[in-house]
Amino acid sequence: MSDNHDVNYKKIYFWLLGLLVVSVAGPFLGIGWVTLLTAFGIALVKANLVIQNFMHLRWEKKLVKWLLMSSLILMALFVAGVAPDVMNHEGNNWVNVAAQAAVERGLSDEQSEGGEAPDGGTEVAAAEPGVFSPVAQFNLICALCHGTAGDGIGVGGAAFDSPPGNFTDPVFWETRDDERIKTAIRDGGAAVGVSANMAPWGALFDDAQLDEMVEYVKSFRPQGQ
């Protein structure tokens, strides 16, 4: 309260408005690096004006500056640690198939729709019948809980009270038929009276694709059953 800071707040405010106009005008030039500079360079300048003059950080004790700096360093550590994984989709002996597929899907989706609004991203997978593969879909979605071998041992399933269905177990098949498996995939476990942890996936597949998924699940069934 006793701090007496001689700041011309009105002047700072008009500077902020002027910078806002520049940041909006920047992209109209259509030059990539100018847009980046007017968008993010000016955001830094604006934030600094507010922090120093409105929040009075300039006159604050060092303690506060160290406190804020620590937070920023923690944030930078987080970004530096995660960025190599998120920003690269392949490297030495590894490929992030899901991320590459997401890029491809997103780009082709946008072109085919001519800039129209998406009706929900989950339908994208079903919109390309030419590339539909029940094995790939199973490994991408189902295997998380049911395991790539269909034995009910997947990392995601370990957290559930009731274990995910084990398609290699003869007992499992005693109570299953095609229609019931199809319903479970489409409407979720609750629809067939088993655990609701089995989510409904009907939005992802059309009817023919559901049948293909059922066939693939049945391929895990032990011989002679």
Next chain:
Amino acid sequence: MSFPKPQATLRSATGIPTGRLAVWWLIASEVVIFGGLLGSYLMHRLGHPEWADAAAHTNTWIGAFNTFVLLTSSFTAVLAHKAAEAGDGKKAAKLLVLTMGGAVTFVLVKSAEWAYEISHGYTITANNFWSFYYTAAGLHALHVIAGAIIMGIIAADAYRGRELQRVELIGIYWHFVDVVWIFLFPLLYIAK
């Protein structure tokens, strides 16, 4: 019924009034929350070229208008602080109410913007860009709403000349909310 006056806002073991130090602590933790969220957004944006197509559908003019609203409300908040320092509680309260007006305008514009986008199919599940868009802007909007409510309580006190030191504290928080938006604006609206 009477309570002893809390010392937190008056005592100052560090040379910084303890109430103000607490606000700085709050902001330090908020930096990590918003920093983590915006950092994740930035990484994904750079790693996924298809996000640019999704981002092209946000409306820069609405974003710019809301930036203007928040900058202006920051201006009135700092003027409220100045009035409180001069001991003029009534003036500080009026300026805080103006600041709350900015908060209400911001939230109304944002609601209209979201309603338009959602009705056109750009929902939180449409793709990862829109998930980030609604999460980041939504978390920020919650901060705007919380700030406006606290500001109302402080303005009511300040009008009666009580707890004037709190005007500065809500001001610091409000400027932080402004700073977050200063970064959200280019991230979500300008960079197409």
